[in-house]
Amino acid sequence: MNRSYPTVLALVLATTIYVLTIPLLGEIQRQRQVEEIGKIGEIPPAVVRALSFEFKGVVADFLMLRTMAFVGERIGANQEFIQDEWRYLHRLLTKITEIDRRFWDPYLFAETMLVWQAGMIEEGNQLLLKAAEHRPWDYQPYYFLGFNHFYFKKDAQRAAPYLRRAARIPGAPDYLQGLAARFSLYGNETAAGIIFLEDMLRQAANPTVSQYLAKRLQTLKIIYDLERKVAAFKIAHDRLPQSFQEMIVAGLLSEVPPDPYGGEFILLRNGRIYTTSELIGVKPLDKK
Amino acid sequence: MKKIIAIALLSFQEGLRQRVLYGIMIFALFLITTSVLLSGMFMRDIAKITIDFCLAAISAGGLLVPFFLAVNLLARDIERRTIFSLLSRAISRAQYVLGKFGGLVLLTVTIVAILSVSAAVAIWVSKLLYGDYFFQHLHIPALLVAVSIQLLGLLVFTAVVVLWSCISTSSFLVTLLAIATYIIGHTMEELIRFMATPPPGVEVSPVVQKTLSAALYIFPNLAAFDLKLAAAHGLMPSGHEIIFLLSYGVGYTAAALCLAIIFFQRRDLL
Amino acid sequence: MTDSPVISFAGVAKSFRHDFSRKSVTALSNLSFVVGRGEVFGIIGSNGAGKSTTLKILLGFIKADGGAVTIFGRPPCDASVHQRIGYLPENPSLYENLTITDHLRFAARATNFSGSVITRITEVLALVGLDHVATLPIRRFSKGMTQRAALAYALFHRPDLLVLDEPMSGLDPLGRQLVVDIIRECHARGNTIIFCSHILTDVERICDRIAIMNHGELQAVVTPEELRGYPIPPAMPENTSPLEAFFLNTLKGKEGGQA
Incomplete structure (x- = not known):
């Protein structure tokens, strides 16, 4: 008889119990996350900054990761966002960009989600202006600003200067200069949207997001194709x-x-x- | 000076044999895997995420020294009477304090060096994995400067902890003081900035203002040595910023150590 | 014993104040004695009599409140006199993760030891009987081995003055004999030794003079010669040694001063 037999039995029993509860815990945590995501956003940015001590970068990364997980799960489950949740998301992204003002991911996320999904164009533009201020080496904030003004706000006059500013920044793709001209010349939102989406798709690392963008791009391409045929009909x-x-x-x-x-x-x-x-x-x- | 070095080497050796470094190595390995895996989950700023994690890990690893080793530096030596073996060896108390601090410096430098090497590996692997495209803004000199300034910040903090441990024999009290110093050192600047331009409706009483400005001169401004965020975005601090930080750090450390020696010289060793 | 004394205490007083309380405890009061060159001076006394405090004041670990202490004619806090002192603390402890060799190397570095360090290390380790564990970390040592290691550490730099705090405690009879032998050897070489102990028989065997302390005061200083033939009171067991009898009587306050 092995004397440790009861201990081994207890170990097996205890392990079974805790392993069985893991999926349940996951479910509970998922629900809790939905509640928490709103609460994180309520803490004043100065407090979050101060409490991050010297780990501001990592705290920003972690919050961003949580945000993306939250949104990714919603997209994955094909669940609609309610208006409050969009506001939480906006506040959260504002917070993250307050902790690390040069962190690009939250700005990009705001553009893909807030602007394109929720139609919160003003909010998205505000974040982009902040990005432009803190990332002077990056052409993208101005590029997106220009695009938003052109595509969503139908304001080619204000869009063009943004695009020109973007084009002037070193590292900006060559087609930007041309794009600025084309945007104002043709005024075809669908074509602009396609160029823009293709650019976004190139940058997306998250598979859920890129899948999502790809579908949108595919739809826009179909619309673009239809529009071109309508134009051909008109000519004929x-x-x-x-x-x-x-x-x-x-x-x-x-x-x-x-x-x-x-x-x-x-x-x-x-x-x-x-x-x-x-x-x-x-x-x-x-x-x- | 020779004696200070002798003590520094002795406590460094003792620290090494406590298997501190094994722990650090495991931590470093963990750091590489986590930062590489985590950064892959993000969209764009992959280099920034990798560097964030690496620099944070270097800080955390370096903080082990003040929080776990410096805290019971004297308490342990007195409790276990090892201090008598040192002080009976024609070593003055000043030499003892400086030597002990020297040992901690050596340990910190070793830990930071090991973690920096593993951070370099992590960045390299991440670059290999996710492509150069995401690492356009990788600025190695900025990273090196950030790590060096970080090290200086750690030494300033360690010196303050040494001071606390020269004032109090209780390692519990010293730990509390160390935590308080760390929190104050990292939030002070933020609070002062907040006070300078309080949001409308918030009134800061002059007493609070005075206390905070006093704290600014007493406690080390540890947040100033934190260049991690800028470095992660590939930004290099200006030359005079580095010189200011160096003078502040060296001056503060020297002052803290002098005070520590004065307190320690007045103490009875039971 | 004629030229300037190695150690001199004149009217030394010390009291300790515990944190946060105003009460202070007197550890030493009006302590005066001198130890001459080449003398073996033993201090005995009940627990808390102030023996260890006396030795720590001598080494400058504790500062006296009043009175004057000199060691080799210098104040005790002068680190340079430590060059000539070998100190064995009570219940000594060394750095757990280092070997005795590491410690001795440090001793050599710290005391500016001239000559071959390695030869001296082998010599000292052989002397205390630890040559077979030279590369073992101290944490593997038994209490007696640590005591021996600390003794080796104290003896390493061939000090002129040995200060030993309870050198025999924790040692087996062999170890005790070893300490006695070492003290005798140092004595023969002309070194001065001051030590305190509980073990009266050992003290009696090796001391030139014995001081008896009680409640921080020096009760008596005697020589073994003076003790010879000290009458053992009938109330005490027959095998009581003269020192033991004298010691007990002194503490009881029945007899004081010179026997």
């Missing part, structure tokens, strides 16, 4: 098509392409394409 017939059916008859289209988001494309009377799915970023276009 000297008027806008009334429906997709008319374009199929004219041989420009074989069928109405499906919306990757599950909605339906609709041809508006002004020649623009609209979709019934919630493709935010397109919606503002029809709010005129």
Whole structure:
């Protein structure tokens, strides 16, 4: 008889119990995280800064990681955000950029999520202005600012100076200069959106985010393609098509392409394409 | 001077044999893996994340010395009577304090050096893994300066802890004082900045203001030695900033050690 | 014993104040004695009599409140006189993770030892019987071994004055004999030795003069010759030594001063 037998038995029992509770704990923590994510945002930035001592960088990284996990889970589960949650997210990103003002990820995240998803363009622009101030070596804040003004606010006049400033910063891609001109010349938001999304996609490291961007890009490309065909119809017939059916008859289209988001494309009377799915970023276009 | 070095070497040896370094090595390995894995989860600032973690780990590793070794520096020596073996060897109390501090300096430098090497490995692996694109703003001289200034900050803090341990024999009290010093040293500047421009509606009483300005001259401003964030973004501090920090750090350390010697000379060793 | 004394205490007083309390405890009062060159001076006394305090004041670890202490004609805090002193603390302890060799090397460095350090290390270790554990860390040592190691450390630099605080405690009979032998040897070489102890028989065997302390005061200083033939009171057991009888009587206050 081994004398340690009871101890081994107790060990097996205890281990079983704690291993079994791990998934439950995970569930509880997930719920708690939703509550906490709002609370973290409520702590004044000065306090967070002071309490991070000399570990401000790591604290900012950790908060960013939590934010991304929270949002990533929502996207993964196809859950809608409620208005309050967008506000939490905004406050959280503001906080992170207060702890480490040069940290680019939260600004980029604000652009992808707040601006594109929630339509919080003003908030996104404010963060970008902060980014531009603290990252003078980076062309991206001005680039995004220019894009937001052009694409979402329909203000090419204000967009152009931002893009020119972005183009002047060393390391900016060459096409920026041309883009600034093209933005103001053609005024085609969809084409600008495609260029922009492609650029974002190039930078995305998170698979959930890049998947998400890719889908959006695919949809925009379809819309762009449709818009070009509408333009071709106009050139050929000297008027806008009334429906997709008319374009199929004219041989420009074989069928109405499906919306990757599950909605339906609709041809508006002004020649623009609209979709019934919630493709935010397109919606503002029809709010005129 | 020879005697100071002799004591420094003795306490350094004793520190090494306490397997401090084994712990540090494991910590370093952990650091490399974590920083590489974690930085992969981010979108853009991968270099910044890697460097954040590496520099934070260097700080944390270096902080082990003041918090765990310096705290019971004298208390342990007195409690275990080892101090008599040293002081009966024609060694003055000043030499003893300086020698002990020297030993801690050697330990800190060794720990920071080991962690810096592993940080370099972590950055290299991360660069290899995620591509040069994310490491455009990697600025090695800025990192080296940040680590050196960090080291100076650690030495300032260690000197203050040595001072506390010369004033009190209780290692518990010394630990409390060390924690307080650390917290004050890292928040003071933030508080003073807050007071300079208080948000509307907040009134700062002159008493609080005076106390804080007094604290500024008494406690070490440890936050000033924290250049980690800037270095992570590839920014180099200016030359005169470095010179200011050097003079402040060296001056403060010397003052703290002198005070420590004065207190220690007045003490009865039971 | 004629030229200037190696140690001189004149009216030394010391009291300790405990933290946060106003009460102070008198450890020494009006302590005066001298120890001449080449003398073996033993201090005996009950627990808390002030023996260790006396030795620590002598070495400058504790500062006296009043009176004058000189050692080799200098004040005790003068580090240069320590060059000539070998000190064995009570319940000595060395750095746990270092070897005795490490300690002796440090001793050589700290005392500006001239000559071959390695030869001296072997010599001293052989003397205290620790040559077989020279590379073992101190934490592996038994209490007696640590005592021997500390003794080696005290003897290393061939001091003129040995200050030993309870040198026999924790030692087996062999070890005690070793300490006695070492003290005799140093004595023969003309060194001065001051030590305190509880073990009266050892003190009786080796001392030139014996001081008896009680409650921080010096009660008596006697020589073994003076003690010879000291009458043992009938109340005490038969095998009581003269020193023991004298010591007990002194403490009881029945007899004081010179026997």
